[in-house]
Every structure is written in structure tokens, then in C-alpha cells.
Amino acid sequence: MYRIGQKEIDAVARLIESRQMFRYREGGLCERFERRYSKYLGIDDCIMCSSGTTALTAALVGAGVGPGDEVLVPACTYIATAIAVVAAGAIPVIVDIDESILISPEAIDEMAGPKTKAVMPVHMWGMCCDMDAIMAVAEKHGLVVVEDACQAVGGGYKGRKLGTFGKTGGFSFNYFKNMSCGEGGAAVARDPDDFLRVRCMIDCCRFYWTGREDAPSLFTSNGARASELEGAVMNVQLDRLEPTMRSLRKKKQRVLRETVDSGLTPVTAHSLDYECGSHVMYVLPSEEQAVKFSGLAGTGIAGRTGRHVYTEWDPIFEHAGGPSDRMNAFKFEENQDCRMDYRKDMCAKSLDILNRTVMIGLNPDLKRPDVSKLIRRLNRAAKAVL
């Protein structure tokens, strides 16, 4: 949940008054944001684009993923993670999550096969995956790591920003994220050659505006260039990010502290001091108890958001990967040995965990008495249910 207000209005007004709406110009706002966000992430470069899905597709291609490759994706993520894999010409293989409700390093170890090229850790709901274990298991199997940090903008793991552990990574700035300009995203790569490919996926015509040396035309792609309107808003949003993160983390840690005697089990956290803190989650012993708890405390249930569980990914299940067979990764000859036999019960362990997990989204502007009320509600519901 982001903060937004007069400063963004003023920034957009200034841009419109300047009539300089194209990003490739002296003092461009997208370029400024890219410089500042890269510094914030502790990485050399990043590129803004039209969405998180575009960013992830570019990140996958940048990391060398393509036809003939399987990519491991978690059973709990938004469908865009799997869509990006298909858009890159590869096949998503769905693997289990664990009690952190994030991708399980053991499941990666178990599921990595001869066709598997990459794994996508997805930092869901502002939490962070177990990056030490994931990087180790990826190395063991020679897998490339492409991070989906769309839901974890501003989050970190043991002091390092999410999105910068993998070979490449992607962020979303859509309406629901920690920084937003309505729709938008950004992609990063650690290796300069990978970054050129990422950038070419997002704006293959850049060379017309910035010179052929800066932007070699490696291949053609669809245009997904960000607008200066997004640049104007995102520069202000970046100023707000750290205070927002601090406020969310503080609130989450207070809620966890003050519900510690309730008998509730928080989902396993891998780096509580650095994650976004945007959601508090507890795993209950049974689905029945989770439903009852959710009714009493007014929380959501992770397995029932209607869009974050693999069973909701209709076009993936239907192998509807493009407008025609020749443009559909599921039909590519190179992919015919990849695992694409999806079944609704294939990750039963994940479904069990998600259906027992209750979730509370926090707002950085919640006042102290509001948080106290929430804590009382959670403790009361726990008493009635556990």
C-alpha cells in the first residue's frame, strides 16, 4: 500500500507545463528515476517499463531463458509470473511453497530436471524468500535465478534489496504495490550484457534516440517504454518509499509481538527486519479454523484471494500461450519434452498451507489506536478458535 498526494500532483503539473513528455531528452524524469532507483537497489542500472509482467518477461529473456527451457515458479503467485515465462518462449513448472508461503528450496531441489534452466523466487505480499537456501540450491543444479519482486518493492533480505540477488529481476508499480504510478514496472540485471538484452526487450528502438553505441539493436521487440508521466510520479514515490517501509515494518513487528501469547503461529519469516512488512500472516492448524478466525477477525485467507494460487491460472492450464500455435510456447517443438501436464491437485501441500493461512494487509498510515484495535481483534479471535 503506497502513499500518494500533492507532491505527485505538482510533479505531474510541472511536467505538463514543460510540454516535455518524451523520456529521451536532457534531464528526463524516467532517466532520473532509473538512476536513483538503481542506487537505492545497489545495482548499476535499471529500466522502467509498462508493467511488472513486461519487466519479468524482459528479465527472463535477459537471463537467457527461451524455448526449450523449463522455469520453476511457485504455486502461490499472481499468474503474471507464469505468463512471463510463456511470453519468453519457455514453460513454467509449478512447485510447492512451504510454511513461509513462499517457494520451497526443498521443492526446487526435488523438481529441478534436465530441461530446467531457471527458478523464479517470488517475494509475495512483501515478504522475502529464503534467498540463501535458494541461491545454494540453484547453484547445485546450475539454475539461473530470476527474481519476481513485483510485490516486494522496497523490501530486502538480510540488508540487501530484493530483486538484486538473481541474475535478473522485475518490479511492478501497479495500483496495488508499495510504490505506484497506476501501471508500470522496472527490470534489472547484474551483468551489463544481460542488461542490454533486458533493455532491448523493453525498448528496442532506443538507439534512434540515444545513439547506436549506447543502445545496440540486438533484436526487435514490442514497445514497452515508460512515459515521463510515470517518471514524474515515480521520482516522488521513491522519496516516500523508505518512510513507508519503516512504518509498515514497525507496525507488523508490533502486531507480531503483541499476538505472541495468542497461540497463533506467524508464517515463517526469513528476514523480518528488512522485508516490506506490508502483510501479517498466520498459519492455523486447520482450514475450518482459518475460516472461523477470518470471519471473527475480518482477515483474508491466502488461498482464497481468487488470483494468487496456481489453480486459478486458466490460460496456463489450457496451454493457451499465444494467439496462434506458431506463437504459443506450449506448442513449440523445442518445448515438447518440458513438463506441462498441469493438474489442480499437483501442489496439494501448497493448497493445504494457503487455505490455512490468514492474512492482514497493513496500511502505513494506520494510527497507533487502530493497530491496538487490530491486535485486540486478532487476540480475541485466536481465543475463540484455537
Ligand SMILES: Cc1ncc(COP(=O)(O)O)c(C=O)c1O
Ligand atoms: C507477484 C507478481 N508478479 C507479477 C505481477 C505483474 O505485475 P503487473 O500487474 O504490473 O504486470 C504482479 C502484479 O500484481 C504480481 O503480484
